[in-house]
Amino acid sequence: MQSSQNVTVIGDVHGCLPTLSKLMELIPADSPLIFIGDIINRGPASLETLRLVRSMGERATLILGNHEMHLLATAAGAGKPNRRDTIEEILNAPDASELIDWVRHQYLLFEWRDYTFVHAAIDPAWSLKKARHLAQEVQDVLRSEHWKDYLQEMYGKDLWDNNLTGPARMRAILNGFTRIRFVDKKGVPDYKVKDAPGQTPKHLMPWFECPCRKTQDDNIVFGHWSTLGLVNRKHVIALDTGCVWGGALSAIELPQRKVLQVKAPQYCDPFG
Numbered sequence: 001m002q003s004s005q006n007v008t009v010i011g012d013v014h015g016c017l018p019t020l021s022k023l024m025e026l027i028p029a030d031s032p033l034i035f036i037g038d039i040i041n042r043g044p045a046s047l048e049t050l051r052l053v054r055s056m057g058e059r060a061t062l063i064l065g066n067h068e069m070h071l072l073a074t075a076a077g078a079g080k081p082n083r084r085d086t087i088e089e090i091l092n093a094p095d096a097s098e099l100i101d102w103v104r105h106q107y108l109l110f111e112w113r114d115y116t117f118v119h120a121a122i123d124p125a126w127s128l129k130k131a132r133h134l135a136q137e138v139q140d141v142l143r144s145e146h147w148k149d150y151l152q153e154m155y156g157k158d159l160w161d162n163n164l165t166g167p168a169r170m171r172a173i174l175n176g177f178t179r180i181r182f183v184d185k186k187g188v189p190d191y192k193v194k195d196a197p198g199q200t201p202k203h204l205m206p207w208f209e210c211p212c213r214k215t216q217d218d219n220i221v222f223g224h225w226s227t228l229g230l231v232n233r234k235h236v237i238a239l240d241t242g243c244v245w246g247g248a249l250s251a252i253e254l255p256q257r258k259v260l261q262v263k264a265p266q267y268c269d270p271f272g
Helices: 017-024 046-055 066-075 096-104 128-142 147-153 166-178
Strands: 007-010 033-035 060-062 110-112 115-117 219-222 236-238 248-254 258-263
Touching: 017 046, 017 248, 017 258, 046 060, 046 096, 066 096, 066 147, 066 166, 128 147, 128 166, 147 166
Parallel strands: 007 033, 033 060, 115 219, 219 236
Antiparallel strands: 007 248, 110 115, 248 258
8 A cells, every 4th residue: 555646544333334335436446445433333334334345355545433333342252232333243243253353353543645544643751663663563463363361351541651561561552542632731541531622621632732742743634523613724634524423524635635424324323
């Protein structure tokens, strides 16, 4: 993919296959695709969405989101679906093993030209070099035969510290890539607040606006944050526009930054 002339990045799909199908009609047939994570869960067709993306072969790259990690943890026996999840159809499918194996071989961080793709954020404390190293650390374990053991203690709100080891280190790395929205002025994440900017305590700010963020000069593309909406700034692109909540499914063609959008029906009630 590094040698391709362009790439299309697709925001959080959440199992909304009909909307994804409409969006695909707008994308050049020869364009490589990067899915920014959370292609599954909450929507009506998580299984078929996952099968479709996997069937694209080398054309498609998946960034692991918090919902993919929840799927892997549940498959490993470390979690269980909640009432709004739609991942049980994946876990019960005849090809579940193949699908799970494909997911766990995907990426926490991926790079194309001078763009870096993550699901939610890069912890402000990390340089891009540090983020690459930490992403590879987790990817190596997820792709190993011991991946189920690794995920037994995945859930938690651990904050990054260079001295962390074991499960706490793994949780802090995963949080830094798949969960961060807001941080304080020192770059410390707040995992409780999920609102839109401007509706939060004054001491909090979007992670990408943190003055001490070590990746301020890097081009970062992410999703995860539906209440943030579409952002297309010099060094920051955000693509989660609330597809499953009745918003839109968004994509962007790089490097020209052409935005593509398809309106979506509401499949899930954010207050339900």
